[in-house]
Amino acid sequence: MPTTERRYVIRLACPDRTGIVAAIAGFLAEAGGWIVEAAYHTDPETNWFFTRQEVRADSLPFDVAELRERFGAVARGLHAQSDWSVTDTGGRRRVVILVSKEGHCLYDLLGRVQSGELDVDVRAVVGNHTDLAAITRAHGIPFHHVPFPACEPEGKRAAFAQLRQLVDAAKPDAVVLARFMQVLPPELCADWAGKALNIHHSFLPSFVGARPYHQAHRRGVKLIGATCHYVTAELDAGPIVEQDVIRVDHRDSVVDMVRKGRDIEKVVLARGLRAHLESRILLHGNKTVIL
Amino acid sequence: MPTTERRYVIRLACPDRTGIVAAIAGFLAEAGGWIVEAAYHTDPETNWFFTRQEVRADSLPFDVAELRERFGAVARGLHAQSDWSVTDTGGRRRVVILVSKEGHCLYDLLGRVQSGELDVDVRAVVGNHTDLAAITRAHGIPFHHVPFPACEPEGKRAAFAQLRQLVDAAKPDAVVLARFMQVLPPELCADWAGKALNIHHSFLPSFVGARPYHQAHRRGVKLIGATCHYVTAELDAGPIVEQDVIRVDHRDSVVDMVRKGRDIEKVVLARGLRAHLESRILLHGNKTVIL
Amino acid sequence: MPTTERRYVIRLACPDRTGIVAAIAGFLAEAGGWIVEAAYHTDPETNWFFTRQEVRADSLPFDVAELRERFGAVARGLHAQSDWSVTDTGGRRRVVILVSKEGHCLYDLLGRVQSGELDVDVRAVVGNHTDLAAITRAHGIPFHHVPFPACEPEGKRAAFAQLRQLVDAAKPDAVVLARFMQVLPPELCADWAGKALNIHHSFLPSFVGARPYHQAHRRGVKLIGATCHYVTAELDAGPIVEQDVIRVDHRDSVVDMVRKGRDIEKVVLARGLRAHLESRILLHGNKTVIL
Amino acid sequence: MPTTERRYVIRLACPDRTGIVAAIAGFLAEAGGWIVEAAYHTDPETNWFFTRQEVRADSLPFDVAELRERFGAVARGLHAQSDWSVTDTGGRRRVVILVSKEGHCLYDLLGRVQSGELDVDVRAVVGNHTDLAAITRAHGIPFHHVPFPACEPEGKRAAFAQLRQLVDAAKPDAVVLARFMQVLPPELCADWAGKALNIHHSFLPSFVGARPYHQAHRRGVKLIGATCHYVTAELDAGPIVEQDVIRVDHRDSVVDMVRKGRDIEKVVLARGLRAHLESRILLHGNKTVIL
Structure with a gap:
């Protein structure tokens, strides 16, 4: 899509509990990540949590591969199983x-x-x-x-x-x-x-x-x-x-x-x-x- | 409905053929009927004709009962069976x-x-x-x-x-x-x-x-x-x-x-x-x- | 447009009065015209009448030029000035x-x-x-x-x-x-x-x-x-x-x-x-x- | 509105910078706050940040007045001026x-x-x-x-x-x-x-x-x-x-x-x-x- 600047897109779904937003936001803030778009959803019926976040690529001191690896640890801590992804808007x-x-x-x-x-x-x-x-x-x-x-x-x-x-x-x-x-x-x-x-x-x-x-x-x-x-x-x-x-x-x-x-x-x-x-x-x- | 003037509404459905519009319009024109709204539809699949017309009540020299009787003859001529009606907007x-x-x-x-x-x-x-x-x-x-x-x-x-x-x-x-x-x-x-x-x-x-x-x-x-x-x-x-x-x-x-x-x-x-x-x-x- | 059959389209705007629909429909019926679509509108503010009708070309015993000439007489009778037209869907x-x-x-x-x-x-x-x-x-x-x-x-x-x-x-x-x-x-x-x-x-x-x-x-x-x-x-x-x-x-x-x-x-x-x-x-x- | 459970609603607008989401989410997580709805918006033209969050009232160990006081400190740290509020869905x-x-x-x-x-x-x-x-x-x-x-x-x-x-x-x-x-x-x-x-x-x-x-x-x-x-x-x-x-x-x-x-x-x-x-x-x- 015609984004003027490169971004990394994080998507995650996991069981809902307190502290999820803090865990993800804290992880990103620590690395200096500039969140340009963030959306959350909680399904009260199934008690499931969903988020998608766009981070400015140039705000992070590492590349998408390392972000994926590091975020993987966060995702596992949230019991997200395989239900998460990190993508790079840089590639078509x-x-x-x-x-x-x-x-x-x-x-x-x-x-x-x-x-x-x-x-x-x-x-x-x-x-x-x-x-x-x-x-x-x-x-x-x-x-x-x-x-x-x-x-x-x-x-x-x-x-x-x-x-x-x-x-x-x-x-x-x-x-x-x-x-x-x-x-x-x-x-x-x-x-x-x-x-x-x-x-x-x-x-x-x-x-x-x-x-x-x-x-x-x-x-x-x-x-x-x-x-x-x-x-x-x-x-x-x-x-x-x-x-x-x-x-x-x-x-x-x-x-x-x-x-x-x-x-x-x-x-x-x-x-x-x-x-x-x-x-x-x-x-x-x-x-x-x-x- | 908030009509400022009383009207008679004619509705009719019948087998399609040439001359239906002329038959109805001719009947109304002859009696001096002022049509304020007229709509037609032809269904090419079933070859059926539909119309609805609103006539100013004061433009006709007779009342709704006589209009119904006279229009009935037109409807029969068009083989409309019972599929027609004349109503009066005057009554609530x-x-x-x-x-x-x-x-x-x-x-x-x-x-x-x-x-x-x-x-x-x-x-x-x-x-x-x-x-x-x-x-x-x-x-x-x-x-x-x-x-x-x-x-x-x-x-x-x-x-x-x-x-x-x-x-x-x-x-x-x-x-x-x-x-x-x-x-x-x-x-x-x-x-x-x-x-x-x-x-x-x-x-x-x-x-x-x-x-x-x-x-x-x-x-x-x-x-x-x-x-x-x-x-x-x-x-x-x-x-x-x-x-x-x-x-x-x-x-x-x-x-x-x-x-x-x-x-x-x-x-x-x-x-x-x-x-x-x-x-x-x-x-x-x-x-x-x-x- | 993808009409399967050729049609003549009549458009007319003129001062409103009783008998217009009858005049047009009568003219068409007399010539055997099969109306496949007809729409009317009356503007009560300006007391102006508008209509558009589609007639099957093969239902008329004459061509579009003659229809135009004949309909012109009807239009003049209705004081339509130049505000009418007859077109042929046959030509692209x-x-x-x-x-x-x-x-x-x-x-x-x-x-x-x-x-x-x-x-x-x-x-x-x-x-x-x-x-x-x-x-x-x-x-x-x-x-x-x-x-x-x-x-x-x-x-x-x-x-x-x-x-x-x-x-x-x-x-x-x-x-x-x-x-x-x-x-x-x-x-x-x-x-x-x-x-x-x-x-x-x-x-x-x-x-x-x-x-x-x-x-x-x-x-x-x-x-x-x-x-x-x-x-x-x-x-x-x-x-x-x-x-x-x-x-x-x-x-x-x-x-x-x-x-x-x-x-x-x-x-x-x-x-x-x-x-x-x-x-x-x-x-x-x-x-x-x-x- | 027909909320089955009482919630506190936090609203805040402030200049955008990294770490805002983390600051708010961290504050809430620390207090045990269960976020049931969260929305964020960043305006890239004016570089301004907006958020609204709903927290389950019963997930926090203090009342709305204390939440307001404590969140006030967070808001001041984010230079939100008076552009924030904490409301309680409990009162009609x-x-x-x-x-x-x-x-x-x-x-x-x-x-x-x-x-x-x-x-x-x-x-x-x-x-x-x-x-x-x-x-x-x-x-x-x-x-x-x-x-x-x-x-x-x-x-x-x-x-x-x-x-x-x-x-x-x-x-x-x-x-x-x-x-x-x-x-x-x-x-x-x-x-x-x-x-x-x-x-x-x-x-x-x-x-x-x-x-x-x-x-x-x-x-x-x-x-x-x-x-x-x-x-x-x-x-x-x-x-x-x-x-x-x-x-x-x-x-x-x-x-x-x-x-x-x-x-x-x-x-x-x-x-x-x-x-x-x-x-x-x-x-x-x-x-x-x-x-």
């Missing part, structure tokens, strides 16, 4: 985008990258159709075509294997399903857990699965929505990151809903991706805490 | 409100009535608890207490019989379930079809049934909603009249959601009721056309 | 887009064109900088660079002359100022009246003129907005076509506001342009009636 | 509401008080008309009538003196101008600085002053708004606490705008008042930081 985040035929989300993301708003390295775009190859390549980004046969389990398995190879080779910080119309197999969901973001074109949990605008039209709803969520093995049931809606009425056909819906899909996906790349999202069971 | 609409313990919707409606915004005659408020008796009576409106036993089918049946009697005696144009927590039996749904409006505290079809805010909290949605719909025998599945949403996040407990949700429940119910009383809603299968 | 609308350095609106429009959502012929993009030349040309659209000197009245005049020539040569149905940062001279505003659409990055009439996000930040507003309006000689004071807002808070710097604002700017511009190209906008003094 | 907040003729905001607030959502002690309602006396008294709240002569400076001065006396006698934590149509004199603005909240029926800074809906209607905006702000000597120019908008279109007369606007006025005022009473608002020049 790597992203792979999966697409099908519909281009509105891809156009939107590429526009944000081109303007510098989304300061990421799009390593590749992978599509099961070639419709979006030209616009991808016009931005100097590799486009890979991986066709998915409709009804051949064998061919589909092979396609997913190829997809996985292309994605994993890029070592992405985020895998963005930008209206990719294939359902990921459970093992991919597991391996990409917490980094694969999908945009579903409904206000979940309404209208799970195929053709949600058709479902919405049939039910006669007065608002349609879009949901950005982490991909999990259960279809459209992963932790929700962001949602929004737009008003429709009896005059809107399914085609109109598809058109209006696109405008929220792309902005909901972009907001969700931004939160993910800025390390703002902590998972809490099947829910998200966004700090 | 009669409303009965059903409540339980929560008062936000009732307060909101009474405030609108008191200010003249909602120019209706609230004939009665019926509650299965007495919490809202005082505020009702402070407005000079009769409050009836009909207790509903929790687990006695017999007692419940008797309570519904009493409820029906109280409601039907008022000959209401609208029966408003303003957070009335009892599920109406099928025969009441049938008898009050098209005039019983419920406010459900979720963005339907998500979170049908009991405790929708608890369901929403568990799912981790980022927006909560409210839905005003006509009551039908299938729970929370009737034609949707109006919906709206409000943003929530991980900091919001169920109690916070309940509080935030109230602010949309009351406004969604008020908007839905207004559309109903202004004869703006035409049913189209399980959907609404609001003109 | 021609658009010229003016840009500067910021590309979010252009990206958005090109994405809509590429997907077929916006079925227009973008004749040219003209920029006072070259930043957006590549993405324009990647879509096979001519990009013209017209530099505007900062403080030379003479040079600026020459630049506007060149701009006008490029635009007028394209005979556009719409001139879209997609974050074009130059203020059009009065004579261009006059000549392009009713077809030049600007997107202003504030919720007008707040924050007219330069650097509206800076103004918004200084005032501490809790929502920022965007406004699509017709360009007139008075800066940011033309008839408003569409507006929307997005929530901000104390954490948002001017840079954040700029980023968040872009997401509404582009969608507000796209909605406004769509309404314009579908001939939905009728001017009423300095206001718009959108049917 | 005292509120005085000023009204005129329009009752929607008062109804809304009384409904929230009655339901327990707004757990405050409404000491009095003061009106320059008697329209709202009955509903106020139906809630067991004293209503005072203070007539304001239209054009007599002397009489107006006397009325304001009486108003001040009534308000100050109640020692309110908040003075709520719930569509009170009189402009407070500068000395009252000064004396009630930071506790007098007004609801203005426009999206400020648009449409300052009288009849904002008329102004909005004349300009032809597509959204109307409401703004809750602290009262200052300059009319409608105080620090903005909360804003919201609602969509309107060409069909909406001024009367419709007034009606639609009420629904946002009351909710915006209620949200602003809630934030104020929960000690969430810190002033930063003419802006608010809401934590």
Whole structure:
């Protein structure tokens, strides 16, 4: 993201008790750390604590590796298990985008990258159709075509294997399903857990699965929505990151809903991706805490 | 509604064909009718036509009864069956409100009535608890207490019989379930079809049934909603009249959601009721056309 | 727009009186015209009448030229002066887009064109900088660079002359100022009246003129907005076509506001342009009636 | 507010430097303080730091007076001047509401008080008309009538003196101008600085002053708004606490705008008042930081 200065981002979730803020703040203060942003959340139901803090890199006398090591000791003292991270805003985040035929989300993301708003390295775009190859390549980004046969389990398995190879080779910080119309197999969901973001074109949990605008039209709803969520093995049931809606009425056909819906899909996906790349999202069971 | 001048409202739905607008407009023009508001809708899927028109009462040389009779001939010519109506804004609409313990919707409606915004005659408020008796009576409106036993089918049946009697005696144009927590039996749904409006505290079809805010909290949605719909025998599945949403996040407990949700429940119910009383809603299968 | 069938769009504004709907509907019915969409509006303050109707082209026994001639007689009978039009959805609308350095609106429009959502012929993009030349040309659209000197009245005049020539040569149905940062001279505003659409990055009439996000930040507003309006000689004071807002808070710097604002700017511009190209906008003094 | 447990709320603003969070958190941890909610904000432009923290009262071995004294030393060490406070959620907040003729905001607030959502002690309602006396008294709240002569400076001065006396006698934590149509004199603005909240029926800074809906209607905006702000000597120019908008279109007369606007006025005022009473608002020049 367009931070003018390099920062280290600390994220931690642990059982709640007194003194956590003091422990972290004391650790940082002792090292001279200048906190530029800090957010806390306590969940009273589960008695769990969450925090995210941004520290000016130049305020610390050591590098990110040493911060990670030193903070690890603090985290262990707070029984945080593996539920913490220290990231460096200095390096550009790597992203792979999966697409099908519909281009509105891809156009939107590429526009944000081109303007510098989304300061990421799009390593590749992978599509099961070639419709979006030209616009991808016009931005100097590799486009890979991986066709998915409709009804051949064998061919589909092979396609997913190829997809996985292309994605994993890029070592992405985020895998963005930008209206990719294939359902990921459970093992991919597991391996990409917490980094694969999908945009579903409904206000979940309404209208799970195929053709949600058709479902919405049939039910006669007065608002349609879009949901950005982490991909999990259960279809459209992963932790929700962001949602929004737009008003429709009896005059809107399914085609109109598809058109209006696109405008929220792309902005909901972009907001969700931004939160993910800025390390703002902590998972809490099947829910998200966004700090 | 605060119309300065008396109007007749014509509503009609019929199979679409050429010449419908001309037939109606010609009929009105011939009689000197001054149309102050006119709306049309055509559903291309079902090939059905819908219209609503407001005519200045003083522009016609006959009264509403004669307009109804004359327009009936036009409607029959358009094969509208019983799907048309002519109403007079001159008479105040009669409303009965059903409540339980929560008062936000009732307060909101009474405030609108008191200010003249909602120019209706609230004939009665019926509650299965007495919490809202005082505020009702402070407005000079009769409050009836009909207790509903929790687990006695017999007692419940008797309570519904009493409820029906109280409601039907008022000959209401609208029966408003303003957070009335009892599920109406099928025969009441049938008898009050098209005039019983419920406010459900979720963005339907998500979170049908009991405790929708608890369901929403568990799912981790980022927006909560409210839905005003006509009551039908299938729970929370009737034609949707109006919906709206409000943003929530991980900091919001169920109690916070309940509080935030109230602010949309009351406004969604008020908007839905207004559309109903202004004869703006035409049913189209399980959907609404609001003109 | 993606209409499956060709239609003729009739627009008319005239003094209100009884019988207008009948006159128009009667005229169309007599010719066998199948009305697929019809909207009416009466302004009680000015006693003015507005309508827009879509008729299936294949339902009429004559072409658009003859419809225009015949309808002209009806319009004259209604004292509509020049305030009416008949357009044919069969021909693609021609658009010229003016840009500067910021590309979010252009990206958005090109994405809509590429997907077929916006079925227009973008004749040219003209920029006072070259930043957006590549993405324009990647879509096979001519990009013209017209530099505007900062403080030379003479040079600026020459630049506007060149701009006008490029635009007028394209005979556009719409001139879209997609974050074009130059203020059009009065004579261009006059000549392009009713077809030049600007997107202003504030919720007008707040924050007219330069650097509206800076103004918004200084005032501490809790929502920022965007406004699509017709360009007139008075800066940011033309008839408003569409507006929307997005929530901000104390954490948002001017840079954040700029980023968040872009997401509404582009969608507000796209909605406004769509309404314009579908001939939905009728001017009423300095206001718009959108049917 | 409906907190199940008593809490102490600490608010502080001071010049930013490293170690502030550690200083506060260390102080609290040492005393065994259990932080249930904590929020921080740093303004990079002015280099100023803001925090609000909620501590469980029963986690501290001393009472609020001693916490205030001890925290005072911390605050002085951080050069916070007088810009800090420690409040106790245990005592109910005292509120005085000023009204005129329009009752929607008062109804809304009384409904929230009655339901327990707004757990405050409404000491009095003061009106320059008697329209709202009955509903106020139906809630067991004293209503005072203070007539304001239209054009007599002397009489107006006397009325304001009486108003001040009534308000100050109640020692309110908040003075709520719930569509009170009189402009407070500068000395009252000064004396009630930071506790007098007004609801203005426009999206400020648009449409300052009288009849904002008329102004909005004349300009032809597509959204109307409401703004809750602290009262200052300059009319409608105080620090903005909360804003919201609602969509309107060409069909909406001024009367419709007034009606639609009420629904946002009351909710915006209620949200602003809630934030104020929960000690969430810190002033930063003419802006608010809401934590």
